[in-house]
Amino acid sequence: MHYWVAIILGMVEGLTEFLPVSSTGHMILTADLLNFTDEKAKTFEIVVQLGSILAVVVLYWRRFLSVLGWERQRVKRPRLNLLHIILAMIPAGVLGVALHGVIKQYLFGAQTVLIGLIAGGILMIVAEKLPRRTTAQSLDEISYKQAFGIGLFQCLALWPGFSRSGATIAGGLLLGTTHKAAAEFTFLVAVPVMVGASGLDLLKSYQNLSMDDLGFFIAGFITAFVVAMFAIVSFLKLLQRFKLTPFAYYRFVIAVLFYFFILR
Template identity: 70%
Template sequence: MGEYVTAIILGIVEGLTEFLPVSSTGHLILTETLLGATEEKWKTFAIVIQLGSICAVLLLFWKRILGLLGISRRHALGPQLNLLHIIIGILPAGIAGVLLHDFIKEKLFSAWTVLLSLIIGGILMIAAEKLQPRATARTVDDISYRQAFGIGLFQCLALWPGFSRSGATIAGGILLGTSHKAAAEFTFILAIPVMMGATGLDLIKSWDYLSVSDFGFFATGFITAMVVAMLAIVSFLKLLERVSLTPFAIYRFALAVVFYFFILK
């Protein structure tokens, strides 16, 4: 299979799964294995297309981001959500990510740990739906500092590959009293600095594997992931108004079975 076709397929998989609570890591590992994209350059490619997904959030939420940064009052978020919410939300995962980066890369990126995180993440999502309290934050502007910090703590679970950042933080938000949509929007905004920091660090460490000759299919994957991620985010936010996290949790269990037979057996 040609590199450009592989780049498009992986870009679609990344864009579809990065912000859905189904684990982009699990999907990418499975897809890379099936496509034979296991060389070191494809690991760097995975980092690049993740940046494409981040750009999708920047494009979709640019008004909110301008408001957070205080660049334009016209684009302000509202009376409550502000930059301090974001700082409080990213601190736990930011600190843990820096301290545990090497450990995560060396110990938690095995196929077995990813499979286990798929299952445990799904259980957390079902538990959140079963135990959810009355929502005190109906919109993202209603989220309190306490809820922002709590969601940030849940985001630490996403450092475990396969757990899913959106799955951990949306489930955490629900348990802390936010609506599904409020938790999802806060999750997407929170992902920008965390993912940029994490992928930036990975990209620096993988710099030797970047080559000018690979620019074409790297760019193809980047653009594909960005466009697909934009469509996935918009669709997911609408879907959350009608369904719970439980179907996504069941999907994760099914993926774990597929993962086992194609990767581990």
């Protein structure tokens, strides 16, 4: 059962990290149901999150090389570059570092996650319903202004339960990108942001790690990595067909479950 807990939580993390449904909310709910809520559980969540991040790196390795300038362009045309990523990282990066202690101390609770689930779902519905003019059909057509604007929306994800992908994809739509362009940009920006945040958390909680738990953590990491790869590919196909609205309604269902299983 020890390893089944790691595999189940790894699956939940891999499935939800890049979907606009809040991986934090799902992990808290699942961990509570599995009675895995001690300090070691918090460290485990950081480790499996790194597994999900690795999935993006593997799937988009060519794009990362291009962004870093390590892949020669055959055709000279406007392309997504490192400045786009930096501009999108700045708002949440600055705010996250400044408020890291406050967020961890006061916002990582069941009630705040419940609020984040509902508020994020409402934003996603609004982004789908409002009329807009699409100016970026693909990832390479995203402007610096749109990149920075998406970064501002990413700040909303500092509130647990809001969902990074939900906030940034909705923000991208409101700023004139397509669903696919916003989603892929979200994946790319998530890597440095999540590595930084997870690395900071890991430095503060590494004392919870021990050699006895190595197999448990590896099982969760590998599971999250494999599941996240399938989840990312499947999500892009679903997003093209169903848009954000079904995911918003799903968030409301999770919020109800969160209320009855965690808050009551």
